[in-house]
Amino acid sequence: MDAITAEGLVKTYKSKSGVVRALDGLDLTVAEGTVLGLLGPNGAGKTTTVRILATLLRPDAGRATVVGCDVVRDAQHLRSMIGLSGQYAAVDENLTGRENLVMFGRLYQLSTSEARRRADELLEQFSLADAANRVVKTYSGGMRRRLDLGSALTGRPKVLFLDEPTTGLDPRSRLALWDVIREREREGTTILLTTQYLEEADELAHAIAVVDAGKIIARGTADELKSQIGGERIEVVVHARTDLARAAEIVGRDCEGDCTVNEHTRRLTAPARNGAQSIVQVVRDLDEAAIAIDDIALRRPTLDDVFLTLTGHAAELAPSDDDGPAPATQPAQDRRSA
Amino acid sequence: MTSRDVPVSGVAPTGGLRREITDGLIVAGRNLKRVPRIPELAVFAIIQSIVFVVLFAFVFGGAIPLEGGGSYREFLLPGIFAQTVAFASITTAIGMTDDVNKGIIDRFRSLPMARSAVLTGRTVFDLVYQTGILAVLMVAGLAVGWRVRGSVPEFFAGVALLLTFVFAMSWVGVLIGLTVRTVESANQLGFTVLFPLTFVSNVFVPTESLPGWLRPIAEWNPVSTLTAATRDLWGNPNPYAAEGFPAEHPVWLTLGWVVLIVAVFAPLGVRRYRSMSR
Ligand SMILES: Nc1ncnc2c1ncn2[C@@H]1O[C@H](COP(=O)(O)OP(=O)(O)OP(=O)(O)O)[C@@H](O)[C@H]1O
Ligand SMILES: [Mg+2]
Numbered sequence: 001m002d003a004i005t006a007e008g009l010v011k012t013y014k015s016k017s018g019v020v021r022a023l024d025g026l027d028l029t030v031a032e033g034t035v036l037g038l039l040g041p042n043g044a045g046k047t048t049t050v051r052i053l054a055t056l057l058r059p060d061a062g063r064a065t066v067v068g069c070d071v072v073r074d075a076q077h078l079r080s081m082i083g084l085s086g087q088y089a090a091v092d093e094n095l096t097g098r099e100n101l102v103m104f105g106r107l108y109q110l111s112t113s114e115a116r117r118r119a120d121e122l123l124e125q126f127s128l129a130d131a132a133n134r135v136v137k138t139y140s141g142g143m144r145r146r147l148d149l150g151s152a153l154t155g156r157p158k159v160l161f162l163d164e165p166t167t168g169l170d171p172r173s174r175l176a177l178w179d180v181i182r183e184r185e186r187e188g189t190t191i192l193l194t195t196q197y198l199e200e201a202d203e204l205a206h207a208i209a210v211v212d213a214g215k216i217i218a219r220g221t222a223d224e225l226k227s228q229i230g231g232e233r234i235e236v237v238v239h240a241r242t243d244l245a246r247a248a249e250i251v252g253r254d255c256e257g258d259c260t261v262n263e264h265t266r267r268l269t270a271p272a273r274n275g276a277q278s279i280v281q282v283v284r285d286l287d288e289a290a291i292a293i294d295d296i297a298l299r300r301p302t303l304d305d306v307f308l309t310l311t312g313h314a315a316e317l318a319p320s321d322d323d324g325p326a327p328a329t330q331p332a333q334d335r336r337s338a
Numbered sequence: 339m340t341s342r343d344v345p346v347s348g349v350a351p352t353g354g355l356r357r358e359i360t361d362g363l364i365v366a367g368r369n370l371k372r373v374p375r376i377p378e379l380a381v382f383a384i385i386q387s388i389v390f391v392v393l394f395a396f397v398f399g400g401a402i403p404l405e406g407g408g409s410y411r412e413f414l415l416p417g418i419f420a421q422t423v424a425f426a427s428i429t430t431a432i433g434m435t436d437d438v439n440k441g442i443i444d445r446f447r448s449l450p451m452a453r454s455a456v457l458t459g460r461t462v463f464d465l466v467y468q469t470g471i472l473a474v475l476m477v478a479g480l481a482v483g484w485r486v487r488g489s490v491p492e493f494f495a496g497v498a499l500l501l502t503f504v505f506a507m508s509w510v511g512v513l514i515g516l517t518v519r520t521v522e523s524a525n526q527l528g529f530t531v532l533f534p535l536t537f538v539s540n541v542f543v544p545t546e547s548l549p550g551w552l553r554p555i556a557e558w559n560p561v562s563t564l565t566a567a568t569r570d571l572w573g574n575p576n577p578y579a580a581e582g583f584p585a586e587h588p589v590w591l592t593l594g595w596v597v598l599i600v601a602v603f604a605p606l607g608v609r610r611y612r613s614m615s616r
Contacts, residue, residue: 054448080450090441092368094375099368106364107451109357135375151445 003159003190004030004053008062011048011214022048024214025062030192030207035185037205038194039303041311045214046194047087050163053192054084067158067190080108083157087164087194089148091136097123097147098132101154108155115154122150125180127173141168149177153184160184162193166200178204198303208303212311225306232300234272234279239292241266247291254281272298358452365446365459366466369433373467380467383429384474387422391415394542395482402543408575415484416496416568417541419472420561423504424536426468427511428528430460434515435524438614447614454608457512464508465501472500487573496571499592503564506596509603516610536561544577557584560595567592 011023022045030036038046051057053066055075064071069078091100098119105115123132126146136144145168152160162181166174181204185191195201201208202222210218210225218225234255238247244261248268252259255270255278262268272278279298286293373380391414394402399410437443446456476484486493511528518524538548538555539562548556556562566588569576584591 056444056447076450076453079448082448084445084448086441086444088441090445092372092442093440094372095368099371103364103368104445104449107361107446107449109450137375155450 001032002029003032003034004028004036004064004066004192006049006053006062006064009049009052009059009064010061011045011052011057011059022214023052023059023062026211026215028064028209028216030190032190033185033188034206035181035191035193035204037201037208038192038211039198039201039208039307040194040211041307044211044311046211047163048214049211050084050086050161050192050194054082054161055079056084080155081158082161083152083155083159084161085149085152085163085165087167089141089144091144091147091151093137094135096133096135097128097139097143100136100147101150104151104154110155118154122153126150127176142170142173145169146173146177149180153180157189159190159192162191164194164196166195166197174200198307202303210307210310218306218310222303225303226301228306232272232275232298234268234270234282235295235297235299236268236282236286236293237295238266238268239294243291244268246289247286247293250285250289250291251282254278254285266294358455358458361452361455362458362462364451365455366463369460369463370466379429380471383422383426383471384478386425387418387471387475388478390421391418391478391482394418398542402547404575405544405546405577406575408577409483411479411483412485413569413575413577414542415479415482416572416574417539417565418479419475419500419568420503420565421536421541422471422475423468423500423564424507424532424561425528426464426471426504427507427514428525428532430464430508430511431515431518431524431528432521434460434512435518435521438516439519439521443614454611457509457604457607457611460512461505461508464511465504468504469501472497484574488571492571492573495589496568499564499567499571499589502596503560503592506599506603509600509607512607513603513610516607516614535559540565546577557582558591560592560599563588563591563595 006026006028009023009026009028010021013020013022024045026045026049028036028049038049040046048057052059053064053071055071055078058072066078067081069075069081071078091097092103095103101119101122102112102115105118106112108115110118120129120132123129126149128143128146128150131139131143136147139147145165149162149165152162165181166177169177178200181191181193193201193204206221207219208222208225209216218228220228234251236247236251238244241263244263244266248259248261251268251270256273257271259268259270274281276298279296283296394414395411399414402410404410404413434443443456488496514527515524518527538552539545539559540556541561545553545556545562563584566576566584568574570588
């Protein structure tokens with residue numbers, strides 16, 4: 001059964017500078033108990049999608065259901081079954097961490113004592129117990145973020161919406177949050193997660209949907225998406241810029257395919273049709289032509305590559321001085337130096 | 339997590355008046371907890387009123403003649419109270435806008451809480467908060483020579499009237515706060531509406547001294563009727579135009595205003611809240 005369904009969602013925003021079509025017929029389904037990673041460049045419509053599904057925005061057209069409830073008609077009923085942690089922490093700065101959680105618990109209709117118990121549990125879980133009685137104003141960005149996530153879990157939701165939940169978290173907090181998400185998933189919670197960290201989607205999500213310009217443009221498991229854009233590639237970094245053209249010709253010939261050249265980083269990339277055999281061939285030919293190289297590697301496409309290929313522009317995190325498939329997600333990369 | 343980790347989700351929101359009240363009180367409690375955390379707000383509200391008292395009682399007061407005699411300070415203080423509760427709506431507006439911008443309203447809107455509890459909670463909080471501010475100002479008033487000459491019930495009737503007005507103006511603040519985008523514009527809009535309202539009134543000068551065409555406006559002005567009503571109830575000088583409805587029935591007229599303001603602004607505020615970013 002699908003915990004989330006969306007059909008033909010359209011949402012336009014009117015602003016002074018004109019009309020923005022944030023969602024343009026977005027379709028989406030998330031099976032119960034699974035984690036869906038929603039990827040997309042800035043402005044793709046991720047937050048808009050989450051806000052519609054979490055009953056905060058009304059779509060202009062299309063319909064969506066969450067655990068069987070229509071997000072517009074049954075919004076009030078639905079709210080008791082969802083938890084939302086938006087892109088920006090939405091907690092009361094002038095209350096303490098505990099006061100925030102107790103208040104949200106009460107508003108989820110828990111009794112006062114239950115709400116207190118639940119708050120303490122969450123404070124513990126998100127490593128905020130020491131700061132529990134401090135006013136949130138004195139929290140760091142990451143602590144606020146964690147409190148916000150705790151707030152989303154207060155009502156033990158069946159469906160959890162997390163809009164860029166780990167943005168601004170340090171690596172340890174990020175790993176801790178991943179554990180929380182996995183744990184929620186084990187408990188049967190359906191999770192829709194947007195992220196800019198492709199590694200994160202790779203790590204957590206059963207399925208990934210790539211959204212661009214308000215539409216889903218691809219969907220599948222991380223592996224499916226990776227194989228969709230092709231197999232392994234060879235990457236060569238040439239030592240001297242003056243050799244680039246000659247090297248490109250050789251690599252292109254050896255790989256029987258298009259070789260993309262990045263002048264700035266002196267990097268050549270081409271599909272490695274014959275895997276390791278291709279790399280041997282390239283090394284041999286470059287050596288013969290007396291072209292010095294700094295690095296050569298065979299790599300499998302990463303979700304970064306998927307992202308770039310599909311959306312045609314770099315994910316915000318990719319350093320802009322590189323050609324894109326930059327190691328923004330280093331650990332997920334399968335980099336085998338030859 | 340533990341085995342107690344059973345979804346509470348099965349509990350359908352039961353709605354109804356009880357929920358509305360409980361949730362409203364939770365929101366009011368949240369606002370109350372914030373008061374000592376941002377003491378500047380209360381302090382400035384009180385200082386602002388005291389500045390007006392000092393300015394008018396000690397600086398301009400001597401130059402303002404009171405027909406029929408009486409102490410200018412006794413005349414002034416009920417007006418200052420009315421002005422204070424009218425200006426309270428700016429605080430409400432700023433608070434609402436801030437909540438919207440900080441995302442707290444979105445958080446509330448994603449919770450299964452009673453639908454207008456955020457607003458009723460805020461207005462109930464305003465009642466409690468302004469009661470505190472009024473108490474401080476009254477003590478300050480007594481210190482500069484203001485006296486209550488009416489009976490105890492009359493005194494409390496006056497206080498109650500001030501508080502009904504707080505409630506009404508709170509809804510005005512709610513609507514402004516949910517409509518404008520920035521805290522600065524909430525502030526600007528509030529002052530733009532409230533300065534004329536409190537100055538074209540009997541707060542600082544008797545309406546007699548106003549130009550003829552302004553006089554009816556000043557006399558029907560809710561801030562004036564509230565001021566006149568409390569002056570009457572407390573036995574403070576009230577040199578109102580001798581004849582005319584506002585002069586004869588300031589209490590009823592004030593209550594009428596309160597009903598009218600709530601009847602207009604509360605539904606508009608609730609509607610605005612429900613249609614937010616929709
Ligand atoms: N309140 C608004 N008023 C006007 N335009 C808006 C509003 N909210 C979003 N938009 C526009 O709608 C589009 C989609 O925005 P959305 O916030 O859903 O993107 P996103 O995928 O979450 O981006 P990001 O990765 O930057 O968070 C953008 O072009 C954005 O400028
Ligand atoms: Mg976003």
